[in-house]
Amino acid sequence: MNEHEKNMTEMGQRARAAFSQLSAATSEQKAMALTAAASQLRESQSEILAANAKDMDNGRTNGLSDAMLDRLMIDAQRLDAIASAVEQVAALPDPVGVIIDRTERPNGLIMERVRVPLGVIGIIYESRPNVTADAAALALRSGNAVILRGGSEAIESNRAIHKAMVAGVATVGLPEHAIQLVQTTDRSAVGAMLKASGLIDIIIPRGGKSLVARVQEEARVPVLAHLDGINHTYIGKAADPAKAEAIAVNAKMRRTGVCGAMETLLIDQDYPAPGPLIRALIEAGCEVRGDDAIMELDPRTVSAEMEDWDTEYLAPIVSVRMVGGVDEALAHIAEHGSHHTDVVVTEDEALANQFIQRADSAIVMWNASSQFADGGEFGLGAEIGISTGRLHARGPVALEGLTTYKWVVRGTGQVRP
Known part of the structure; x- marks a missing residue:
């Protein structure tokens, strides 16, 4: 000894x-x-x-x-x-x-x-x-x-x-x-x-x-x-654009170095206002790394590499992907997420409930910023940390x-x- x-x-x-x-x-x-x-x-x-x-x-x-x-x-x-x-x-x-x-x-x-x-x-x-x-x-x-x-x-x-x-x-x-x-x-x-x-x-x-x-x-x-806070926000096709922009910008930019910060934004291909959403993030000082569909929306975006989907930036950087519905969004989260906090933004209650039921995360939110992933905001007082385990x-x-x-x-x- x-x-x-x-x-x-x-x-x-x-x-x-x-x-x-x-x-x-x-x-x-x-x-x-x-x-x-x-x-x-x-x-x-x-x-x-x-x-x-x-x-x-x-x-x-x-x-x-x-x-x-x-x-x-x-x-x-x-x-x-x-x-x-x-x-x-x-x-x-x-x-x-x-x-x-x-x-x-x-x-x-x-x-x-x-x-x-x-x-x-x-x-x-x-x-x-x-x-x-x-x-x-x-x-x-x-x-x-x-x-x-x-x-x-x-x-x-x-x-x-x-x-x-x-x-x-x-x-x-x-x-x-x-x-x-x-x-x-x-x-x-x-x-x-x-x-x-x-x-x-x-x-x-x-x-x-x-x-x-x-x-x-x-x-x-x-x-x-x-271990990681690779948190996602999924913007459903029925999302209110004003809510979507406010939530996405806050989730990423309020404090970029906390474990509840959004690292990946998933936008439904049928969401009607993806361009203003990307613009709002960029104008807030965020670097947007997107797939091909996202890069067509704003010339200031840069191409996302494979490792971006698995990166906890803890910085003013976000990876953004266009997805073909809630199933594809959930599949992406299952493959690349860390089971910390994932968010759905939509006015469709049935879709929200589907996301809540199927997202395998310690915290799942509907129409709220992932930055609320904090013991004080949950009314628990000071927190000792966030647990993503099952036991x-x-x-x-x-x-x-x-x-x-x-x-x-x-x-x-x-x-x-």
């Missing part, structure tokens, strides 16, 4: 002990702990901002892009938003103990499925130090212990935020080891987390494609994640997604014949 594996074993054992203590905590105690943590974040403003300044200086020295530096930066306003997000999680309904369903058997036994925490959650993330607070808050509110491993570029910020969160939690008597942060920036520590079967119950990666791919490939514990949670993962269930059977002395 190497040093990192030894450290992870110790962290896992402490997390297990903390999880056991959390099991006895009331909903009110967990909410009070997070409220106290939010207060401590605000009280620690000077310490946190000083730590973040070190990360920013190191980031500039190491050549981080402006976009990465923006994700990394914390100022007073952003810190207040981080604290407010923790308070919002504290105010959310506690999923633990909720009875999912209840039945009474002919012999009088009462069968209940009751929500319980997952246990010990390992979260591996990059860049954004606010994830340290978000993830810790969601884990604690849902009764889980958490081991956090942030990116090396944010290590000082993460340490300061973690210190404040733990201090707040401890003031109400909950175990400080319920929230632990991996202190080293050595990448080998990630490998140790991925091998910690029996200590960590589930790993949640939150970051770029290379991080998620590594976690999915190497993990010996269950993983809850999505456990799908779509935005928030408090309920960090729970499982157990069966509780209540009897009056029944014995099985």
Whole structure:
């Protein structure tokens, strides 16, 4: 056992002990702990901002892009938003103990499925130090212990935020080891987390494609994640042109670097206004890579290559294809999509319902921008990520997604014949 594996074993054992203590905590105690943590974040403003300044200086020295530096930066306003997000999680309904369903058997036994925490959650993330607070808050509110491993570029910020969160939690008597942060920036520590079967119950990666791919490939514990956000918007022939343009432009251009951004636009060959739709995207600053039919609509388009249909650009680029109806649109999505978020735009309710039923995606939308693929927009509060898997949670993962269930059977002395 190497040093990192030894450290992870110790962290896992402490997390297990903390999880056991959390099991006895009331909903009110967990909410009070997070409220106290939010207060401590605000009280620690000077310490946190000083730590973040070190990360920013190191980031500039190491050549981080402006976009990465923006994700990394914390100022007073952003810190207040981080604290407010923790308070919002504290105010959310506690999923633990909720009875999912209840039945009474002919012999009088009462069968209940009751929500319980997952246990010990390992979260591996990059860049954004606010994830340290978000993830810790969601884990604690849902009764889980958490081991956090942030990116090396944010290590000082993460340490300061973690210190404040733990201090707040401890003031109400909950175990400080319920929230632990991996202190080293050595990448080998990630490998140790991925091998910690029996200590960590589930790993949640939150970051770029290379991080998620590594976690999915190497993990010996269950993983809850999505690898790509290759999201489609299908414009049906009965789509309202004004809605189609507004939705397509917003889905692509509101924020191009988020996982809910549209990457491919599919336009029905019988849709009456494809030209203005392409023009609206180009005039919004988007590069359009189209098939032959699309290129005939506007000379500013460029030819799409085969790999474009399988690319998550995370940039102001969109691939566009003309399709011969909903069957062809769904076939394209099945071949090239990533089961994240897919959208149909149409005034034909029957066609919309057909698309909703047949699209094999974690999130399917009708007449709405794919940029709504966000836990906050779903009313779930802060999210831990988006899951495209079929088991456990799908779509935005928030408090309920960090729970499982157990069966509780209540009897009056029944014995099985």
